[in-house]
Amino acid sequence: MLEIRNLHARAGEHEILRGIDLTLKPGEVHAIMGPNGSGKSTLAQVLAGRETYAVTAGEARYLGRDLLEMKPEERSREGLFLAFQYPVEIPGVSNMYFLRAALNAARKQQGLEELDAADFLARVRDKIRLLGMEESLLQRSVNEGFSGGEKKRNEIFQMAVLEPKLAVLDETDSGLDIDALKVVAQGVNALRDPERGILLVTHYQRLLNYIVPDYVHVLSNGRIVRSGGKELALELEEKGYGWLETAAVA
């Protein structure tokens, strides 16, 4: 469902992605690991269409379409979801209103009827429970005054409601204590589906104890320097990233 070939991207003068190749099929969970500054988050943002990055070469196809030609909102409506590393606050806009607008934008695209407030609420109730969140959170402004953990849970909650085809999770584990991590992982695992692809971007191996990936890729200096199965993550845990960075140069 996602095919990336030789993708290059830069922020200003600084080239960050320097030739990424990746293929992700429905039902697969891929983990992208790498040290700080390797380009992991940039890759996630470029896939979602963030305009602060310029794609300078290569291509990305999503569900047979040229992903790079699509506006961010189109990518979203076509089922590409990005769980943000730093979820953004929108004061005065209730979480419920925001999420319903998002869901209806996708439904409209699919030719489905838009949901009113009552239908929407019925639909989201069990997903709130899944993430162990308070229902009152729906009435609060989007991410405003949320703790770090609440923000991350809210991202996964949104994902659960929007039921994307391809979910990109950017450092969803960062800043979570172990209990929150388990809840979030449980939320993600509940969404594993033969039709759904998941791309996990993470710095640490610990998330992968709870969400076990099918493939692990190591990103260094804007390139994937090693790909393997889930055991690669354990190897990294043991040897650190330095091992691969040296190997890549050699």
Add this chain to the structure above:
Amino acid sequence: MSTPATDIELLANREYQYGFVTDIEADTIPRGLNEQIIRLISAKKREPEFMLEWRLRAFRQWQQMREPEWANVKYPPIDYQGIIYYAAPRQAKDQPKSLDEVDPELLKTYEKLGVPLRERELLAGVAVDAVFDSVSVATTFREKLASLGIIFCSFSEAVREHPDLVRRYLGSVVPSSDNFFASLNSAVFSDGSFVYVPKGVRCPMELSTYFRINAQDTGQFERTLIIADEGAQVSYLEGCTAPKRDSNQLHAAVVELVALDHATIKYSTVQNWYPGDAEGRGGIYNFVTKRGKCAGRGAKISWTQVETGSAITWKYPSCILQGEDSIGEFYSVAVTNHRQQADTGTKMIHLGRNTRSTIVSKGISAGFGQNTYRGMVKMLPGAAGARNYSQCDSLLLGDKCGAHTFPVLEVRNPTARVEHEASTSRIGEDQLFYCRQRGLSMEDAVSMIVNGFCKTVFRELPMEFAVEAQKLLGVSLEGSVG
């Protein structure tokens, strides 16, 4: 696939929706301003002598005054002799008794503006006074209101039918010598609305005035006076639009509110005068004096305004908190896009003990728009235990617009408390991207973020107006984010 650039062009070029001109024969007077003109206006309105004298005194005061220059707005000099001070649509009868006597062309105009007078008469809920250029053309629901002793009529009619009330309260809050534009208005005002709610009566419906400028080169100088007697309650709304014209037109209104013991007046405005085009040609110069006096104990006056139109807005709806325990409120959203300039805010003058006031101001600037909040909170020696809370937030869309805040606090009673919070933020690329990543279009994202920013003000508006205000905000900001 459409590109962002073409979308934005399309939206930016969308027309001001209310820019049409009604083709109706007008009764106008010669251009210019002198005593003769004032006598002529007064004669046309068949006013009693006291009114003419009041006008002439105001005119003499005005002649001694200079146009204020302290506001943060720039505009070429206004030629006060080039303006037509009175224009009225010609009607078979000069004071129609029912909507059947109103020129169908006028009824059609208000229908196009989304204020269908007939329907509003049928659907209970909102009573409308429709002011077209210099005169009130229709007032609905009069009988029903009269049965409760409520007077809701055009100002001209009030001058003739209720001269005692007018004499007693006219100028009691905004004296004719108050400021340059208020004095000008006092000399030449042509019409407006008058409301009196008697003791203990709670007005059962929203009262509203819909102001429309139609004729070219005319100014609109309306005057509104609302009196809520002891224990009375009233909610009043005003809306305004004007045709698109390349030349600027002057609007200098005065609104006076008087709330006696335990009376409540809620005054809401959605101001959508023609703002001028993207290059700043045309548009209304809106110089307005609005002030309310909480004359009695426990009285409350609440101003809510949504200012999206006009090339220039100069307006400070204020409260004089004279009665003990009286309350003043000011909730404002002001939007400036393209070349619009707004200098708006409020004055809360605390005279009485334990008086309270709240100020919430939300300024939004886009394009080359300049938005200024100017506020004054004054705690006078008698205002023991008085409190004020002010919050002024500015939101910038783009990097060519400006936001300015000039708060003045003057506290002369040691037991009075004043709190002031202010913020300026730029609508974030990160906020927009977050919304778009969730499937919202750029325009919807801007509208959602801006509406969220204004929420504390919008929830003060009557339901019907809140919806209109939200839509208006969307239209005003179209094409403002690239």
